Amino acid sequence: MRAIEEVRRRAFRALIPPPRMPLSEWIEREMRLPEAVSALPGRVRLWPYQREIADAITDPAVERVSLVKPVRVGFSTILSGAVASYVANEPSPILVLLPTEADCRDYTVSDLEPIFEATPCLHGLLSAEADETGRNTLSSRRFPGGSLKIVAAKSPRNLRRHNVRILLMDEVDGMEVSKEGDPITLAERRTLSFANRKIIMGSTPVHEETSNVLRAYAQSDARVFEVPCKLCGSFSEIQWAHIEWATGRPETAAFRCPHCEEIVDEKYKPEMVEAGRWRATRPEVKGHAGFRLNALVSCLANASWAKLATEFVAATGHPDKLQTFVNTILAQGWRESAEELDEAGLASRRERFGLDEIPAPILMVTTGIDVQDDRLELTFLGHSRTETFVLAHMVIWGSPLDNTTWYELDELLKSRWPHPLGGTIGVDAAVIDSGDGGVTDAVYGFTRPRFNRKIMSGKGVSGFQRPAIQKSQAKGVPLFLVGVDALKAQLLSRLSRGRDIRFSDSLEPRYFEELTSERRVVRYRSGRPERVFERISGRRAECLDCFVYAIAARGLLTLDPDRREAELSQIVVSKKSSNTIRSAWLDRRA
Numbered sequence: 001m002r003a004i005e006e007v008r009r010r011a012f013r014a015l016i017p018p019p020r021m022p023l024s025e026w027i028e029r030e031m032r033l034p035e036a037v038s039a040l041p042g043r044v045r046l047w048p049y050q051r052e053i054a055d056a057i058t059d060p061a062v063e064r065v066s067l068v069k070p071v072r073v074g075f076s077t078i079l080s081g082a083v084a085s086y087v088a089n090e091p092s093p094i095l096v097l098l099p100t101e102a103d104c105r106d107y108t109v110s111d112l113e114p115i116f117e118a119t120p121c122l123h124g125l126l127s128a129e130a131d132e133t134g135r136n137t138l139s140s141r142r143f144p145g146g147s148l149k150i151v152a153a154k155s156p157r158n159l160r161r162h163n164v165r166i167l168l169m170d171e172v173d174g175m176e177v178s179k180e181g182d183p184i185t186l187a188e189r190r191t192l193s194f195a196n197r198k199i200i201m202g203s204t205p206v207h208e209e210t211s212n213v214l215r216a217y218a219q220s221d222a223r224v225f226e227v228p229c230k231l232c233g234s235f236s237e238i239q240w241a242h243i244e245w246a247t248g249r250p251e252t253a254a255f256r257c258p259h260c261e262e263i264v265d266e267k268y269k270p271e272m273v274e275a276g277r278w279r280a281t282r283p284e285v286k287g288h289a290g291f292r293l294n295a296l297v298s299c300l301a302n303a304s305w306a307k308l309a310t311e312f313v314a315a316t317g318h319p320d321k322l323q324t325f326v327n328t329i330l331a332q333g334w335r336e337s338a339e340e341l342d343e344a345g346l347a348s349r350r351e352r353f354g355l356d357e358i359p360a361p362i363l364m365v366t367t368g369i370d371v372q373d374d375r376l377e378l379t380f381l382g383h384s385r386t387e388t389f390v391l392a393h394m395v396i397w398g399s400p401l402d403n404t405t406w407y408e409l410d411e412l413l414k415s416r417w418p419h420p421l422g423g424t425i426g427v428d429a430a431v432i433d434s435g436d437g438g439v440t441d442a443v444y445g446f447t448r449p450r451f452n453r454k455i456m457s458g459k460g461v462s463g464f465q466r467p468a469i470q471k472s473q474a475k476g477v478p479l480f481l482v483g484v485d486a487l488k489a490q491l492l493s494r495l496s497r498g499r500d501i502r503f504s505d506s507l508e509p510r511y512f513e514e515l516t517s518e519r520r521v522v523r524y525r526s527g528r529p530e531r532v533f534e535r536i537s538g539r540r541a542e543c544l545d546c547f548v549y550a551i552a553a554r555g556l557l558t559l560d561p562d563r564r565e566a567e568l569s570q571i572v573v574s575k576k577s578s579n580t581i582r583s584a585w586l587d588r589r590a
Helices: 002-015 023-030 048-057 075-089 101-118 156-161 183-189 212-218 266-274 305-315 319-328 343-347 403-413 440-453 484-497 509-515 542-554 561-568
Strands: 064-068 093-098 127-130 136-143 146-152 166-170 198-203 223-228 243-246 249-256 277-280 288-292 364-372 375-383 388-397 416-418 424-426 429-433 455-461 469-471 479-483 501-504 518-525 528-535
Touching: 023 048, 023 075, 048 064, 048 075, 048 266, 048 288, 064 212, 075 093, 075 101, 075 146, 075 166, 075 198, 093 101, 093 183, 101 136, 101 146, 146 156, 156 183, 166 183, 198 212, 212 288, 223 266, 243 305, 249 266, 249 305, 266 305, 305 319, 319 484, 343 509, 364 424, 364 542, 375 403, 375 542, 388 403, 388 542, 403 440, 429 440, 429 542, 440 455, 455 542, 479 484, 479 542, 484 501, 484 518, 484 528, 484 542, 509 542
Parallel strands: 064 198, 064 288, 093 146, 093 166, 166 198, 223 288, 364 429, 388 501, 429 455, 455 479
Antiparallel strands: 127 136, 136 146, 223 277, 243 249, 364 375, 375 388, 416 424, 469 479, 518 528
């Protein structure tokens, strides 16, 4: 029995690599950044807050590392440094999981390959591995003693083919559960064969209630980065509540110490950060190191307190911009102020304007069209530099299989209306829902010859990480994919937090009932919380769908607002065309 236990102890000790140089020290001693990767090429010098994160990745006592991060703090350098160190010093099967195929290509070509080329001890270590067809691939590499796979979370089936010891995942909040399962869970299962596995996860958080990285951080020892006050020496985590500036002057932003309550100028930030430290708020948790960091400690010029305060002021009143600030600068999850909307409250905000009385700020008009069995429904949106105006909602009665229905739509989309600046304005872009298979061919037949007028076929696709609108990759199909979940979330946020969406008094009560016909809820899928929109029982949603497609159509436009304003200010009198057509036959010689 003792002999068996001794064998087990020896086997476990064999799994633990011998002590070696901390990762932070190795990165600073060995790694080089080329000009293509960094604004500061050459030998890497880590910021103080980066060093403990790096060292936790190669600490034998730590199995998991979870990092809640903003932008502008250099996590990609740590990620590449970890890959490079394992390749050079501790060869293992390594997997890097990124949200999309484009992310994988960009990381390989723009970050990893240039770093391996510029770093002497790494040069020539990675060689392309042939896939099943015998072709070399960008995302599959071999090196002495191990392999490197770079896989997209959007293709989780690729995860089933790999067993890995080192798993590195970036931007996990951009990874969604698909029909094939949760890519994060699938990736972690590929590490079960290794008792000395490493699971490193980093991300900018997106939504608080469903954030993957915030959930992982909550299970860790939850470290925060604290800096000493220049005046009293007390340590504290710099939070947005500690940044103050004179009214109307964000350039005066400074840090008010929560201990001595004195104002500390920006010029002392580098010194304070250099003396900073990480503190575990849950030291009883072992083996899972968690780090939470915001951009307020970044010493980069574009992360100065004054610059961030200016960005915050510009985002105030614009929920979509404010969410970006909260996510990418403060590294906090976004919490919506409302999960459903009050239709009566929205209806009470109606104002006197419409297609026959265009508001002066409007510079563009888009239309969203929903196709039903017996009618087409249309919403006309006007777009100013900062606001959206719901100008009208109309119904064209008739079967979508009848040419006269589409003729009436075409005439309506050709309409032009007087603009207060003196000119006229018409529909700049339109998206027609082609998702109903019974009318898809009819929609394609209408939009194909009108492509130059930016009248497009659209199909809604689920997923909160989807872009508002993008061209389908299917060859020969004139189709644009519309990220309906993301656009509905944006609508909910804008309507609940601000008043930058305005409504015409021509809109009937049923418009607001249908606009608020869906609410957002959290459901569990494959064990993970997931935000979804669900229809409120008994309500129709044509007006909501039309609004979403009209907002998506705005993404098709790249008009210069200044130029459009100048065009609308010019009154153009069209010349009356002659109805007489002279035949060349009359001029022919006898």
